[in-house]
Amino acid sequence: MHKPAATSTSKIVDVVIIGSGFGGLGMAIKLREAGNDNFVVLEKAGDVGGTWRENSYPGAACDVQSHMYSFSFAPKNDWSKRYAERQEIQQYILDTTEKFGIRPFLRFNREVCGMHFDQTKGLWTVDTAAGEQFVARHVVLASGPLHVPSIPTFPGRENFKGKIFHSAQWDHDYDLSGKQVVSIGTGASTIQYAPEIAGKVARLSILQRTPAWVIPRDERAYADWEKRLFVNLPFSRTLHRARLYWSNESRAWPLFAPRVAAVIQKLAKLFINVKVKNPALAKALTPDYLIGCKRILISNKWLPMFNRDNVELIGAGIKELREHSVLLRDGRELPADCIILGTGFVTDPRIYMKDFPCTGLPGHDLTQDWKESPEAYYGTTVTGFPNFYQLLGPNTALGHNSVIFMIEAQVHYIMQCIKRLQEKGADYLDVKPQVQREFNQKLQAKFVGTAWSSGCTSWYQQAGGKNVLIWPGATWRFWLQTRRVRDADYEFVTCASQSQPAELLDAEPSAA
Incomplete structure (x- = not known):
C-alpha cells in the first residue's frame, strides 16, 4: 500500500485526535490540562458532537442518567431531568468545548482517509480527504462505534x-x-x-x-431546589x-x-x-x-x-x-x-473502518489484522500499531452504565502511555503480541455463563458469535486496571533517525 511521505506542506503536531464527540473532546481537554497544546482534532463534519450532532430525530435522548452521561471533571449542575434529551446533551458538548478552550484546535470538514506509520522516525502520517496531511507522534482514534448508519438494501x-x-x-x-x-x-x-x-x-x-x-x-x-x-x-x-x-x-x-x-x-x-x-x-x-x-x-x-x-x-x-x-x-x-x-449503525470495527486504510509496523494493516476478529488491549492499544490509541475500541461498550466513564479511564491510560514514553526518552511504544493475546483470551472466557452468551444473536457479536463490543465486567475493574501503564506489557523503541515534532501550529479558524 502506498505510504505518503511527509512533505513541506505537512502539518506537524505531537498528537492527532480523530473525532470530536465525547471521546475526542475528553482527550483534548486532558492534553491541555497536562500543558500539551501541540495537537489538532480532525472532524469530518462541520461541528462537534459526534453521535449527538448526527442523531436529531424526534424524541432522541440518552438512556444513561444525565449526571452520569457527562464528564466527571466538567459537571453540569442544571440538567433539566434525570435522562437528558439530545438537544441538552449537544448543548453540553458545545458549552464544554468553549469552557476548556478547545475550539482553536478543531479542524472541521477534515475526514481522515488514511494513516501510515513510519518506524524509522516513529511518526504517523494522517491524510485527509481535503488533501491536507498531518504528521504526528501519537494518533488517538475517537470516531466511536456508532457513526456509520446501517442502510439495508431492498429490491425495487x-x-x-x-x-x-x-x-x-x-x-x-x-x-x-x-x-x-x-x-x-x-x-x-x-x-x-x-x-x-x-x-x-x-x-x-x-x-x-x-x-x-x-x-x-x-x-x-430536577426541581429548582x-x-x-x-x-x-x-x-x-x-x-x-x-x-x-x-x-x-x-x-x-x-x-x-x-x-x-x-x-x-x-x-x-x-x-x-x-x-x-x-x-x-x-x-x-x-x-x-x-x-x-x-x-x-x-x-x-x-x-x-x-x-x-x-x-x-x-x-x-x-x-x-x-x-x-x-x-x-x-x-x-x-x-x-x-x-x-430505524436500522441502527454498523458496529463491527472492521466494517466501520473499511474506507480507512491504517498501516502500522511492517506487515500490519489494521483491516487485515482484524479480518478474523477485532482485538485490542483494554480496547485502547493494538499490537503492531505503535503510539496508536482508540477510545471505545473493541470490548469497551457497556450494557449497564455510562461509556463516558470508560472514555475517561481510557484517556487517563493514554496520557500515562505518552508520559511513560517521554520519561523513557523513547519514540514509540507497542503492546506485546502475547500480552494482547492473553488479555483477549481471558476477556472472552468471562462471557461464558453470562446473559450475553445465553443463545441470542445481538449487535454485540460478530458472525460466529464472538462478542467484540461489550466489556464483560464491572466498570470499576476497568478503571482500576487502567490506572497505570505496566512497562512489561510494551516494547519501548528509540529510532535511529530522530525527528521531533515541531512547535504548535499557528492557530487557524476552527471552521476552516
Missing part, C-alpha cells in the same frame, strides 16, 4: 416514489402529517422516534424482526453522581447470573402485559431470549403507543418496494408515503 428501491431516510439522517423538512409511514426496526432509535410521530401520521406500520426487552424510564425533572443544591453544595452533586454510578453497576450482576436475570425478566414481562391492552400484541412484543442478551431499552411511551388505532406491529419482512407501497414476504402490501430506517 429505485422504483419507490416516496421518501426514505435513516433515523440518523432525519429529514426535518419532510412533513409526516397525514402520511402512511412504514418504520423498519424496533431498536433503541425506533422506540424513541416512533411514539413522537405516531400522533401526527395517518398510519404507522412498525416492522419488527426481533422484539426488545423494554423497562420503565425515570422521566422526573435540587439544582440550587448542586450549585451551592458541589459535594451533593458528587454524592448524587456516585449513587447513580453504583446503582448502575448493580445492573450488571443479573447479566453475570442468568438465574437472577430470569427474575428481572418476569418483571419486564409484567410491564409489557400491563402497558399493552391487546394480549396477542403484548405476546408479539415479548422477547423469547434472556433479558440482557441484547441491549435493554428504556421507555414509557413505546409500549402504550401500540394501543393506538393507527399503529400496527408487523412481523413479516420486506420482499420488495413498489412505487407507493411495501410488499411483504407474506404477500401483504402496505401503502407507504415514507419509509424510515
Whole structure:
C-alpha cells in the first residue's frame, strides 16, 4: 500500500485526535490540562458532537442518567431531568468545548482517509480527504462505534416514489402529517422516534424482526431546589453522581447470573402485559431470549403507543418496494408515503473502518489484522500499531452504565502511555503480541455463563458469535486496571533517525 511521505506542506503536531464527540473532546481537554497544546482534532463534519450532532430525530435522548452521561471533571449542575434529551446533551458538548478552550484546535470538514506509520522516525502520517496531511507522534482514534448508519438494501428501491431516510439522517423538512409511514426496526432509535410521530401520521406500520426487552424510564425533572443544591453544595452533586454510578453497576450482576436475570425478566414481562391492552400484541412484543442478551431499552411511551388505532406491529419482512407501497414476504402490501430506517449503525470495527486504510509496523494493516476478529488491549492499544490509541475500541461498550466513564479511564491510560514514553526518552511504544493475546483470551472466557452468551444473536457479536463490543465486567475493574501503564506489557523503541515534532501550529479558524 502506498505510504505518503511527509512533505513541506505537512502539518506537524505531537498528537492527532480523530473525532470530536465525547471521546475526542475528553482527550483534548486532558492534553491541555497536562500543558500539551501541540495537537489538532480532525472532524469530518462541520461541528462537534459526534453521535449527538448526527442523531436529531424526534424524541432522541440518552438512556444513561444525565449526571452520569457527562464528564466527571466538567459537571453540569442544571440538567433539566434525570435522562437528558439530545438537544441538552449537544448543548453540553458545545458549552464544554468553549469552557476548556478547545475550539482553536478543531479542524472541521477534515475526514481522515488514511494513516501510515513510519518506524524509522516513529511518526504517523494522517491524510485527509481535503488533501491536507498531518504528521504526528501519537494518533488517538475517537470516531466511536456508532457513526456509520446501517442502510439495508431492498429490491425495487429505485422504483419507490416516496421518501426514505435513516433515523440518523432525519429529514426535518419532510412533513409526516397525514402520511402512511412504514418504520423498519424496533431498536433503541425506533422506540424513541416512533411514539413522537405516531400522533401526527395517518398510519404507522412498525416492522419488527426481533422484539426488545423494554423497562420503565425515570422521566422526573430536577426541581429548582435540587439544582440550587448542586450549585451551592458541589459535594451533593458528587454524592448524587456516585449513587447513580453504583446503582448502575448493580445492573450488571443479573447479566453475570442468568438465574437472577430470569427474575428481572418476569418483571419486564409484567410491564409489557400491563402497558399493552391487546394480549396477542403484548405476546408479539415479548422477547423469547434472556433479558440482557441484547441491549435493554428504556421507555414509557413505546409500549402504550401500540394501543393506538393507527399503529400496527408487523412481523413479516420486506420482499420488495413498489412505487407507493411495501410488499411483504407474506404477500401483504402496505401503502407507504415514507419509509424510515430505524436500522441502527454498523458496529463491527472492521466494517466501520473499511474506507480507512491504517498501516502500522511492517506487515500490519489494521483491516487485515482484524479480518478474523477485532482485538485490542483494554480496547485502547493494538499490537503492531505503535503510539496508536482508540477510545471505545473493541470490548469497551457497556450494557449497564455510562461509556463516558470508560472514555475517561481510557484517556487517563493514554496520557500515562505518552508520559511513560517521554520519561523513557523513547519514540514509540507497542503492546506485546502475547500480552494482547492473553488479555483477549481471558476477556472472552468471562462471557461464558453470562446473559450475553445465553443463545441470542445481538449487535454485540460478530458472525460466529464472538462478542467484540461489550466489556464483560464491572466498570470499576476497568478503571482500576487502567490506572497505570505496566512497562512489561510494551516494547519501548528509540529510532535511529530522530525527528521531533515541531512547535504548535499557528492557530487557524476552527471552521476552516
